[in-house]
Amino acid sequence: MMGTPFMPHQRHVVDVGLEQDGDKPAYREVVLLTPRQSGKSTLLLSLMVWSALQGRRRRVAYTAQTGSDARKKLKLDFVPMLMDSELAQLVKQVRLANGEESIEFVNGSRIEALPSTLTAGHGMTLAGGGFIDEAFADIDDRREQAMLPAMATCPDAQLWIVSTAGTEASAYLQRKVQLGRRMVTERATSGLAYFEWSAPEDADPDDETVWGTCMPALGRTIQIDAIRHARQTQPDGEFRRAWLNQWTKTDERVIPEQAWSAILTDRAWPDEGLVFGVDITLDRQRASIVVADMAGTIELIDNADGTNWIGDRVRGLLASHGGRVVVDQYGPAGNLVDELADIPIVKYGTRDSVSAANAMYDAIMQTNGIQVRPHESLSNAVAFAQKKPVGSGWLWARTDPAADLSPLHAATIAWHCAKFRPQRVKRPMVF
Numbered sequence: 127m128m129g130t131p132f133m134p135h136q137r138h139v140v141d142v143g144l145e146q147d148g149d150k151p152a153y154r155e156v157v158l159l160t161p162r163q164s165g166k167s168t169l170l171l172s173l174m175v176w177s178a179l180q181g182r183r184r185r186v187a188y189t190a191q192t193g194s195d196a197r198k199k200l201k202l203d204f205v206p207m208l209m210d211s212e213l214a215q216l217v218k219q220v221r222l223a224n225g226e227e228s229i230e231f232v233n234g235s236r237i238e239a240l241p242s243t244l245t246a247g248h249g250m251t252l253a254g255g256g257f258i259d260e261a262f263a264d265i266d267d268r269r270e271q272a273m274l275p276a277m278a279t280c281p282d283a284q285l286w287i288v289s290t291a292g293t294e295a296s297a298y299l300q301r302k303v304q305l306g307r308r309m310v311t312e313r314a315t316s317g318l319a320y321f322e323w324s325a326p327e328d329a330d331p332d333d334e335t336v337w338g339t340c341m342p343a344l345g346r347t348i349q350i351d352a353i354r355h356a357r358q359t360q361p362d363g364e365f366r367r368a369w370l371n372q373w374t375k376t377d378e379r380v381i382p383e384q385a386w387s388a389i390l391t392d393r394a395w396p397d398e399g400l401v402f403g404v405d406i407t408l409d410r411q412r413a414s415i416v417v418a419d420m421a422g423t424i425e426l427i428d429n430a431d432g433t434n435w436i437g438d439r440v441r442g443l444l445a446s447h448g449g450r451v452v453v454d455q456y457g458p459a460g461n462l463v464d465e466l467a468d469i470p471i472v473k474y475g476t477r478d479s480v481s482a483a484n485a486m487y488d489a490i491m492q493t494n495g496i497q498v499r500p501h502e503s504l505s506n507a508v509a510f511a512q513k514k515p516v517g518s519g520w521l522w523a524r525t526d527p528a529a530d531l532s533p534l535h536a537a538t539i540a541w542h543c544a545k546f547r548p549q550r551v552k553r554p555m556v557f
Contacts, residue, residue, distance in 0.1 A: 128175075128211040130168045135160075135323065135342035139169065143286075143319045150281045153319040157287045157306045160323050161371045164343045166288055170257055171204050173286060175213060177254040178235035180282075186237045186254030187273055191263035192530070193241030194431045197227040198411050199259070200239040205229065224431070242269050252276040255283040261299045262292030263506070270298070291324060291373045295383070295509050324371035331366055332357065340370055360525060361512045380511050381490055388493050390500045396423045399548050400449030401472070402440060403540025405532040406433055406458040408524050413459070414503070414532040415439060417449070418540040420548050422489070426501040426533050437466060444469065452543040454479050457535065472547070474539050480519040482542035489541075496541065507534035 256273035277283040306320025399420035514523035
């Protein structure tokens with residue numbers, strides 16, 4: 127009814143995942159791992175709408191790696207797909223105000239975008255079930271624990287967990303994969319239904335016949351030329367995870383976890399010669415402000431939704447603490463050079479940003495001249511960072527839409543500017 131008939135693999139997932147045992151679902155939980163661009167959005171929206179229409183006043187919860195990502199997904203993908211279909215006649219109201227994003231149907235049921243916090247589902251009854259998207263981003267089970275109590279009194283509510291493979295940091299998804307594979311081996315027909323399309327660990331990523339075995343949408347919604355281009359332009363680990371649905375290991379991170387942990391400290395604060403680095407994500411849905419000092423100390427100050435808060439926040443920080451502002455004038459934050467014309471801004475070009483990324487990488491690996499105050503958003507950005515070759519150097523790549531790298535970009539130029547381009551203050555001469 128939405129005009130997007132299921133591909134065979136999607137049909138297989140719902141045919142099995144929605145099997146019934148008497149008057150309740152045979153599977154309380156469904157886990158699905160597929161490569162990117164395999165029709166996940168169509169599948170999820172179909173399931174959520176179907177569940178919402180099964181009865182009156184049923185609440186359906188959708189979550190992504192962050193609350194911002196969940197709201198963006200509902201607003202930019204789910205709502206247009208639904209309202210362009212014949213099912214639009216069953217929609218009573220769409221709320222798009224920040225923090226209230228939801229779809230309400232004429233029967234009183236609703237699909238809501240929830241934040242990815244432990245308390246997100248408190249006070250709710252999720253008769254329509256819960257949906258965890260991009261589970262690879264979770265280091266713990268807080269999203270699941272937020273929803274399961276809200277589903278406890280609803281015998282037909284299901285928990286759906288959908289993702290692409292992650293890294294060794296993806297502890298939550300790893301447990302689901304291990305449990306799911308065991309359930310398949312044991313031929314379980316209740317409890318948890320598990321589906322996975324992926325290439326074996328020893329598969330040749332350049333073998334196009336391998337692509338056909340693990341990409342169920344290849345030749346349907348994905349054309350092989352697009353995969354060939356991705357193979358030529360993406361880092362090996364990123365290609366394997368995104369398209370072959372293979373897990374990458376911690377030591378495949380550009381910045382190993384051990385090296386990053388070695389420079390984390392809560393005993394130092396940025397002090398003298400402050401520089402505030404500002405960066406915005408490619409989709410302009412999120413932004414970060416990071417401060418660094420001449421000694422090499424870094425702290426993430428802000429990592430928040432939208433961009434309209436940046437100007438006032440930067441002006442307030444300068445008024446309170448002094449210092450300078452630095453932006454990559456050829457990156458997403460380049461527009462701030464004009465918007466903050468009343469503030470002296472250090473403008474980094476491509477060559478400057480390359481030097482900054484390479485120098486910061488060396489400092490981290492050598493544990494020399496850099497220390498970072500712990501912050502989850504900055505550590506997540508470091509975990510998912512990849513390199514993008516530029517001439518004889520490289521930049522931090524902005525190719526993974528699921529990763530917010532703005533904290534890392536902002537930290538890199540702030541640290542470099544404070545460390546290697548200290549402000550020279552002219553002091554009055556005394557006679």
